[in-house]
Amino acid sequence: MNSGFADRKYILNIDLSSYSYSVEERDDLSEQIGGTGLAVELMKENLKPSADPLSEENVIVFAIGPFTPAYPLASKTVAMFKSPLTGNLGESHAGGRSATSIANAGYDAIVIRGRSEKPVYIVVDNERVHFRDARVLWGIEDSLITGRIIAEREKGRGIRSIMRIGGAGERLVRFAGVMTETYRHFGRLGLGAVFGSKKLKAIVIIGRGSREPLDAKKYREVYDEIFRIATTSDAMKKYHLIGTPVNVAPLNELRALPTRNLESGFFEMTEEISGEAFAENNLARRIACNHCPTACIHIAALKEVYEDEPYFFKTIMISYDYELIYSLGSMLGVGERDGILKLIHRVETYGLDAMSTGVVLSWATEALKKRVITEKDTIIPLDFGDYKGYLKAIDYIYLQPNEFYRNLALGVEKAAEIYGGEEYALSFGGNEMAGYHTGEAAYIGYLIGLRHSHLDNAGYSIDQKLRERLPPEELIDLLVKEEIWRQILSSLVVCFFARGVYTPEVVSKAFEPFGVEISEEELIKRGERIYREKLKLKTNLGYRADKLRIPEKIFNIESFRGKLNKNYISEALSYYRRKYLSI
Amino acid sequence: MAGLLTIKDIEKCVGCGLCMYACARRKVRKPFIGHDHSGILAVSLSGFERGATIIVCKACPDPPCSQVCPTSALIPRKGGGVVYREKLCTGCDNCIEACTIGAIFKRRDGKVALCIHCGYCASYCPHGVIEYISTKQKVSEKQEVIK
Structure with missing residues (x-):
């Protein structure tokens, strides 16, 4: 087959x-x-x-x-x-x-x-x-x-x-x-x-199956080369050790860790919830995806005491990552590791998306403070830092006991449309934001990324790498170029964490044992084609890149380069529309 | 001296299955992609929340799988485990039943796959769960323990 x-x-x-x-x-x-x-x-x-x-x-x-x-x-x-x-x-x-x-x-x-x-x-x-x-x-x-x-x-x-x-x-x-x-x-x-x-x-x-490569010798050679790069070079190191939460502390230092619905990019309790703190105090086991040597999945053990029954405990195993610590931690003002782990576990139980859940709840908390909604809507008080309240609120998102939670279950974009507070409803293209207040590239990246994901084009990484702001046109071209290459990675489909391993050269070589010749240039061409087709499909489904809502709040707080520049973002988006939406 | 695949520290297993895929690739002229020809199975322990392990031949000195083989496709190997003579295998599955730890696997072509202690997989284990040692080493380590 x-x-x-x-x-x-x-x-x-x-x-x-x-x-x-x-x-x-x-x-x-x-x-x-x-x-x-x-x-x-x-x-x-x-x-x-x-x-x-x-x-x-x-x-x-x-x-x-x-x-x-x-x-x-x-x-x-x-x-x-x-x-x-x-x-x-x-x-x-x-x-x-x-x-x-x-x-x-x-x-x-x-x-x-x-x-x-x-x-x-x-x-x-x-x-x-x-x-x-x-x-x-x-x-x-x-x-x-x-x-x-x-x-x-x-x-x-x-x-x-x-x-x-x-x-x-x-x-x-x-x-x-x-x-x-x-x-x-x-x-x-x-x-x-x-x-x-x-x-x-x-x-x-x-699935139980086998197939054979066309060139046996070459297949084993290329395999060994990829295996060697993956296990001995630094390409995957970041994901081995502390895992993705290694980013918590440095992003906080950069004032880029979204905190309390983006009231700030700095969370004063970061020391408690850093990747290092989780690794030292909670990490119990690491596991791997099938056929991946890295084992980046970090599992924490949470031992809970039954207060009314002495010597009766339960221990649950909870997988944590950077995005979860941001969305259910700093974004909700929760600075206790146990609290974050309990929230992650609750989200996992009901099968919710952790990022969206965190952002929806952080919006609700601010909206309640600003009296856009009332406690009659939320049933319980929502306060930044009070994880127990949020645990209950997650139950309500699942149960939807009243109109408010039914609306909240539609996502933050819709909820804010209904109640107001759109200027602090932190979604882009309808998708709740990821945890990077690094600068303009991150936000432009969320907006134009075809999944509205930080992983589409890694704007957050461009922000951190570049000392100076690029001219907006150059930034757009850079973001799109990255997204085009990532279309290849996600068509292959290799883990984005392995992007340092699967360079164009390695990808081209990896095809050879199967009798497929594909040059690096041809790869890029196919990436461009996939990008265009996906954009076309999105457009057919009603996507209007010129009508994207930008929540005003992102302009109110400092990033490590000062406040975000509104004109810069609109210039960049207008260039994007001219150049890429017309194809 | 023949070698043996042994478990060094099973608690370190992350369930990646790299050994399993390596086993399928072990033949220089006929490497397989996938795990149908693999003599190792990587599993979770009733869900990954309880961790992971591998199931592989432990090289019995007196292997029941070979005793129930009607065609002598499996014959005891010096140093433990068996030699698999694939051509003689009728696919009766007696050996699969006989192996108490379930380390013999049914292939889709009707034959079986099992570890032949070639050691190819050991160098692909990224976390030091398995290792390849000489049979002699195993015997002497055992004696060490007995002393």
Whole structure:
């Protein structure tokens, strides 16, 4: 089955409305490479642009790349769908065992359409697909327990991926995610709600498979080279040791750590919640995505005492990262590690996106202070720093006991549209912001990035690297250039953390054992094409890059270069529109 | 001297499965991509919240898998474990049943995959979970312990 190489692609089509499936063998998709490129094409073919994201018309594509499972660090899957959060293109990436399971099952992509009448979960077992009754599982709000039950019932230990939703997805919270292998997530842009709307509780993919390279000798050589770079050079070091939270302290020093709904870029309790503090006091274990030597997944152990029962404890294992410490820590003014871990665990339980949850709650806190909303809306008082209140509020986002929480579950953009307080509703393109108040490049990056993610074009990194502001035109070109290269990385699909390993030269070389010759220039060309196609798809879905809302608040606080320059941002955006939207 | 794949520190296993993929690549002329031909399985311990481990042949001195093989496809190997003579394997799965730790795996072509203690995987373990030692070393270390 899956050739994994350029010529043929195997697409598994699953229709939930008719409980049927078919496999398509395609030889016309090699230009798309895989992953993002392939998903864009399959979305164009299958999605009606006017589709309601929560109707049976929406389509979900999972796509992997040609290097999975041939090489290490090619451990990610791209999910594409129409986002119920933004109403535009949704794209979310996750690792775990998702990619290798799809590859070993023999597929390049899985397309899911339709809607089941009653709750189901799907089991893909190599060439067979089973539709299983999930009526008993529906209503189990804990995504961890759902995962355990399915793991017990189904075979394929070690060679399967269990992607599932928690209660937030069932209840259509627009920023609900899909969890896989407990600690990895298709977190952003609401794939969990799309699952929920299709009455799809989970997908299990069991894959056992093998294929052979064309050039055996070369394959082993290239493998060894990639393995060597990944394990002995500094390319991945940052992710090995303290993990992504290593950024907490330096960003705070730069006044770039968004704090209390961006009241400041400096959090005075950073010492307590830095990557170093978590590593020293809470880190209990590290685990890896399948076929990745890095093991960047940092797991903390949280021991909790039952106050009314002496000598009775529970210990829960919680995965933490930079973005979670920002969104559920500094952004909410929470400076206790235990409090942050409890919030992360609650978010994981219901299957919510951590960044969106934090930003939604930080907006609600400010809105309550400014009396845009009242305690009648929030039911409980929300105060920066009071994690116990936020735990309760997360319960309410899931339960949606009143109109306010029903609106909050639509995301901060919609909530602010309804109640006001838009100037401090920190979303860009409808997506709640990531944790970088580094300067103009970061914000322009959120705005023009096709996923509205900090990872699209790494504006935050440009801000930090450059001493001087670039002319706005140059900055835009730089951001787009980076995003174009990242289209290749996410089409291959290698982890963005491995971008230092998979240079254009290495990528080109890695194709050779499969009889595919592709020069570095050709790679860039394909990246440009994928970028253009994705932008076109977004535009067809109603994206208007000239109508993006910029929350006024980002201009009020200092960054390490002083206050953000409004004119600079509008000049940059106007250049972007002229140059890139006309193609 | 024949070598043995041994576990150095299983608690360090992060479940990455690099050993599993290495095993499939072990043949110079016929490396496989994927894990169908792999004699190692990387698993989580009922979910990654409890950690990870690998399942691999422990090189029994008196291997039950070879005793139940009707065609002598599996014969005891000097120093522990078995030699797998693939051509003779009928795919009856008796060995899979016989292995108490579940370290023999069914391939999609009907045959089986198991560790032959070649040691190729050991150099790909990024975290020092497994190591390749000489059979002699194993015996002497055991004697050390007994003393």
